[in-house]
Amino acid sequence: MSDNVTQARPYARAAFELARENDSLDAWSAMLAEAARLTADERVHRLIHDPRRAARDKGNTLVELLGELVPERGANFLMVLARQQRLDALAAMSELFEAEREAHEQRISVEIISAYPLDQAQQDKLAQALEKRLNREITITTSVDETLLGGVVIRAGDTVIDGSARGRLNRLASLLNH
CATH class of the missing domain: 3.40.30 (Glutaredoxin)
Known part of the structure; x- marks a missing residue:
């Protein structure tokens, strides 16, 4: 997990800044928490690690699964994570995001x-x-x-x-x- 935390930290900070700028901390918290829960699911885990699937497909699938929980610019964020092969760090990102939010609030x-x-x-x-x-x-x-x-x-x-x-x-x- 420590490797995931290292990988997740800059993304969590970026997500927090996006959410703060758009006054959408609640929406981003909900999206990241649910994305973390989804990526822990065995079926979704297999999907995001399937080398036959393109990063775009992985990102789009996650966006579809999250549906209404995806805030403005959230889909773009998830697509960047998919391209950078960081979807498996979503649990750490969610925790780090919440820590940033608690400090801010x-x-x-x-x-x-x-x-x-x-x-x-x-x-x-x-x-x-x-x-x-x-x-x-x-x-x-x-x-x-x-x-x-x-x-x-x-x-x-x-x-x-x-x-x-x-x-x-x-x-x-x-x-x-x-």
Whole structure:
């Protein structure tokens, strides 16, 4: 996937700039997300890797499958991807596009992993604290990992805050071993 990310980055930025200039971030988000989902489908995957099919046919097929989801200039974008043999990087492009969009809109997605399920009051309290700390609007997803023993691990972009009991024990063990 890291190779796909490297290949996808300039295209994701270009898509974001096109969407921003045309005030169509929602439409481009939807198109890229659905294109990523489609290219993960085994049948579509085979189609975009079929050496017998011309790049134009691959691009046109994807545009047809996406139908109404293709915004202005979206078809041209997909055709460029097909010509450059980058259709298989659409999943990475979609993720990078969303990261650009979140930064532009001063939003961030935060994943909270806890040892036990969090109730709504706990989630709200964490969201308020994170909004203050990160100075952004927060979107939270939660999951449970019983191996944490207690506490939470928070992932916000490149930032990881490990407040779990397991993390504290690992840090203590590391200190004792040095």
